[in-house]
Amino acid sequence: MRVTEHPIFEDLDTTEYVNITVDGKPVKAVKGEMILAALLAEGIIINRYTTKRHEPRGLFCAIGQCTDCMMVVNGMPNVRTCITPVEEGMTVETQNGLGEWRTEG
Amino acid sequence: MKEYEMIVIGGGAAGLSAAIEAKRHGVNVLLIDSNDKAGGQLVKQTHKFFGAKMHRAGTRGFNICKELLKESEDLGVEVLLNGLVMGIYDGDTVAVDVKVSLTEHKLMMLKAKNIVISTGASENAVRFEGWTLPGVMGAGAAQTMVNYRHVLPGKKMLMIGSGNVGLIVSYQLMQAGVEIKGIVEALPKITGWQVHASKLTREGIHIYTGYTIKKAHGTDRVTGATIAKVNPDWSLVSGSEIEVDCDFICIGAGLKPLTGLAHMAGCELIYDKALGGWAPAHNYNMETTKKGIYVAGDATGLEEASTAIEEGTIAGAAIAEATGHLSAAEAEERKAGAWRRLADLRDGFHGEERLAAKNKQLAEYDRLMGVRE
Ligand SMILES: Cc1cc2nc3c(=O)[nH]c(=O)nc-3n(C[C@H](O)[C@H](O)[C@H](O)COP(=O)(O)OP(=O)(O)OC[C@H]3O[C@@H](n4cnc5c(N)ncnc54)[C@H](O)[C@@H]3O)c2cc1C
Ligand code: FES
Numbered sequence: 001m002r003v004t005e006h007p008i009f010e011d012l013d014t015t016e017y018v019n020i021t022v023d024g025k026p027v028k029a030v031k032g033e034m035i036l037a038a039l040l041a042e043g044i045i046i047n048r049y050t051t052k053r054h055e056p057r058g059l060f061c062a063i064g065q066c067t068d069c070m071m072v073v074n075g076m077p078n079v080r081t082c083i084t085p086v087e088e089g090m091t092v093e094t095q096n097g098l099g100e101w102r103t104e105g
Numbered sequence: 106m107k108e109y110e111m112i113v114i115g116g117g118a119a120g121l122s123a124a125i126e127a128k129r130h131g132v133n134v135l136l137i138d139s140n141d142k143a144g145g146q147l148v149k150q151t152h153k154f155f156g157a158k159m160h161r162a163g164t165r166g167f168n169i170c171k172e173l174l175k176e177s178e179d180l181g182v183e184v185l186l187n188g189l190v191m192g193i194y195d196g197d198t199v200a201v202d203v204k205v206s207l208t209e210h211k212l213m214m215l216k217a218k219n220i221v222i223s224t225g226a227s228e229n230a231v232r233f234e235g236w237t238l239p240g241v242m243g244a245g246a247a248q249t250m251v252n253y254r255h256v257l258p259g260k261k262m263l264m265i266g267s268g269n270v271g272l273i274v275s276y277q278l279m280q281a282g283v284e285i286k287g288i289v290e291a292l293p294k295i296t297g298w299q300v301h302a303s304k305l306t307r308e309g310i311h312i313y314t315g316y317t318i319k320k321a322h323g324t325d326r327v328t329g330a331t332i333a334k335v336n337p338d339w340s341l342v343s344g345s346e347i348e349v350d351c352d353f354i355c356i357g358a359g360l361k362p363l364t365g366l367a368h369m370a371g372c373e374l375i376y377d378k379a380l381g382g383w384a385p386a387h388n389y390n391m392e393t394t395k396k397g398i399y400v401a402g403d404a405t406g407l408e409e410a411s412t413a414i415e416e417g418t419i420a421g422a423a424i425a426e427a428t429g430h431l432s433a434a435e436a437e438e439r440k441a442g443a444w445r446r447l448a449d450l451r452d453g454f455h456g457e458e459r460l461a462a463k464n465k466q467l468a469e470y471d472r473l474m475g476v477r478e
Contacts, residue, residue, distance in 0.1 A: 003281045008151045008165070012255055018306040035133070037254040045239040045258070045326050056325050058239025058257060064139070064245035065227060076208060084207065 004039045018088040035081035035092055036062070047071050047081060051097035062085050071095050075102035112199050112217040112429045114366060117145020117229045119402025119413035120223035120351035121173040126439070127419025128180045130430040136182055137201060137214065139189040143177075144170040145225055146245075146403075147410055149252040151277055154411060164441060166410060167252075190212070193220060193370040196395055197244070212363060218397050218425045222367050224362035226403040231265055234320040240327030244274040251281045259353035263330050264288040265318050271357030272301035278355075279308065285352045289316040290439045291335050298455065313358075319346065327353055362404050371395050375469045379462035380406030387469040389440070390423035391416055394473050399424065406466065408459060412450050415443040 004012060016031040022044065029038035036047070036059060045058040047069045060068040062082040073079040073092055077099025081092070111127055113120045116138035124136040142148065144423055150166025154412070164172075174222065187204040199220065199350040201213045228243040235241070240259060244266070250258055262283050264275045267290035278421050285305070293315050295302045302312060315334055316394045319341060322329040335344035372385040372393035386394045392399050399420040402413035419440050426436035451460040470476070 001260070003255040003257060005250060005282070006255075007280055009252075009255070034254060037250065037256045040250060040254075040256040040258055047239075055237060056239050057237065058242075058326070059246060059250065060242050061228065062249040062254075073207060077209065077431070085141070087207075 001043065018086055018090075020086050020088075020090040020092060022092045023094055029086040032085055035071070035073065035079075035084050035086055035090070038086055039081070039092075046094060048095035048099075049097065054096075070099075072099050072102075077101065106198070106214050106215050108216040109133050110217065111219040111221070111424050112137065112215060113221040113223060114199065115145065115225055115402075115404065116140075116143030116184065117223060117225050117402060117413065118147055118169070118173065118410040119225075119404070119417040120221065121419040122414045122417030123221045123223060123399075123401055123424075124182045124332040124417075125173065125177050125180060126418045127425050127430075128177070128182045130422075130425035132421075132425050132428055132430050134182060134331070135185060135217070136177070137185045137188045137190055137199070139187070141186055143174060143186065147173075147466055149248050150410070151280075152273055154409075169410065185213075190224075190366060193222075193366055196370060196397060205236075211433070219399065219427060220370075220397060220403070221391075221399045221401055221417070221420050221424070222370075222385075222404050223401045223413075224363040224366060224404045226362050226407055227354070228319070228360055229358045231318070231356050231358045233318050235323065235327070235330075236321060238321050238323050238327050239325070240323065240353040241321055242353065242355060244270050244355040245360075247353070249273045249278060249354045251278055251283075257281065257283060259327075259351075260284060260287050261320070261351045261353070263332075263349050263351040263354045264422060265354065265355055266290065266357035266359070267292075267295045267302065267312055267314070268357060268359060269297040269301055270360070271355070272297040272305060274355060274357060275310065276301065276304050279305075279310075285310045286334070286349050288312045289318055289332050290314045291317040291339075313347075316345075316347075321354055327351065330354055360403065360407050362406060365406065367393060367398070367400060367404070370398050371380055372398055372400075373469075373473050375466060377406070377462040377465060378464070379458045384466065386466050386473055388467065388470045388474075388476075389419075389444075391420040392423065394470060397427075406459075406462065409411055409450070412447060415447045415450070416444045 017028045046056045057068040060066045111134040113136045147170035188201045192200045319331045319333045330349045334342035362384045367385040374383040401416035422439035425431040
């Protein structure tokens with residue numbers, strides 16, 4: 001969910017979007033926002049599953065300190081989505097365990 | 106290796122103020138921050154600050170941030186963003202991991218005889234059954250997502266902790282449209298300021314004093330929580346459980362100074378609960394027990410943006426003096442002014458404990474360095 005009305009922030013116009021793919025599904029993200037913000041706007045809150053016990057993890061610190069929000073971005077695992085901005089055409093995938101490197105093509 | 110007269114690590118209220126003060130007197134300074142924008146905690150603070158006009162009271166945190174950023178820009182402070190400082194070596198060399206793009210990082214080694222550590226603080230966690238579930242997060246994390254990124258982590262929130270952060274963040278989430286399902290506080294009374302608590306209770310939000318969280322429910326995400334009464338020995342009162350219908354839980358259990366870099370550089374740390382835990386001892390100039398390494402703001406004890414600004418100013422003036430840009434008398438005037446404002450900020454009911462801790466920190470520096478009165 002996005003914050004659309006707010007007593008202090010008036011300028012919440014989000015007119016410029018980019019297209020990203022999350023686990024194969026197309027998602028519209030606000031230009032320049034963090035990947036994690038685009039996911040929360042869609043109600044997606046699981047970012048990865050742990051290595052040993054396969055437990056879900058999601059947003060915990062929002063400032064790049066805890067690594068709970070790591071996902072596979074453009075084939076690269078362990079990207080902290082709370083501090084990584086979206087880019088047009090980006091692919092984002094839920095990460096399992098430590099993830100695997102994948103290079104395109 | 107590129108050399109500066111002064112490097113500031115962390116561009117929050119403290120770091121920006123240190124850089125501004127030094128640059129104003131002509132010091133060649135570089136400010137480094139790990140984020141894509143400087144401002145630290147202030148970027149997400151929507152409430153108006155307390156205190157007197159000279160402490161920018163009545164101005165919203167994010168607007169104070171804009172003022173500081175503008176001042177630093179107007180003065181031409183050199184800023185390195187997306188730069189995470191990983192270490193301080195030999196007391197004068199700073200290693201920075203600079204994020205260039207998603208796949209490219211570069212390592213930079215920079216030198217300065219004067220380094221200010223103003224890295225702020227990190228949030229404390231609380232562990233309970235289900236605390237790793239998606240939907241359990243730091244109160245500051247929720248504040249960042251809502252006030253800075255403008256997205257909501259959920260619709261119905263339970264807050265753990267009634268300190269100022271817990272209270273202020275609850276109120277701000279409510280303003281953004283979140284339903285606040287309650288605030289639990291293990292101690293018998295609200296620990297934050299009454300004015301923040303009243304804003305919530307007036308809206309009918311219940312603050313459960315003497316309660317803690319027992320469990321977060323859910324398998325893939327938070328679907329609810331159980332809270333229960335706490336005995337004086339911290340065990341739970343059986344039969345006192347209350348079910349809370351929430352889809353996310355915020356932990357507002359305080360913050361602790363980020364002391365990693367200071368510790369690595371060999372600065373002596375002291376422990377005080379009122380400071381948030383371990384923090385570097387420092388002198389009147391904000392210089393630590395390591396010559397040329399200074400501290401300011403939350404990194405040297407949890408306080409406020411207003412105190413962070415003054416501490417940064419002191420460090421900036423002291424470094425301008427150390428580098429010969431200010432005479433001892435000129436520097437003393439700047440420092441004494443900032444210390445007077447600090448004394449005002451630490452005056453009164455809310456400041457007593459902090460003032461005592463801060464004085465201990467200064468005394469501890471003298472003891473460690475063998476300074477005689
Ligand atoms: C909810 C809330 C409400 C508050 N309300 C008030 C109030 O009403 N009045 C008031 O005066 N204060 C208030 N404060 C406190 C105030 O915001 C802080 O005390 C102050 O902003 C701290 O400033 P700082 O510069 O020390 O740290 P920060 O603002 O935390 O800045 C530290 C900066 O350092 C960067 N950094 C950290 N480590 C590194 C590294 N290794 N390399 C590079 N960069 C790094 C961080 O990214 C960050 O930008 C509040 C705080 C919170 C959380
Ligand atoms: S949420 Fe902690 S690193 Fe992203």
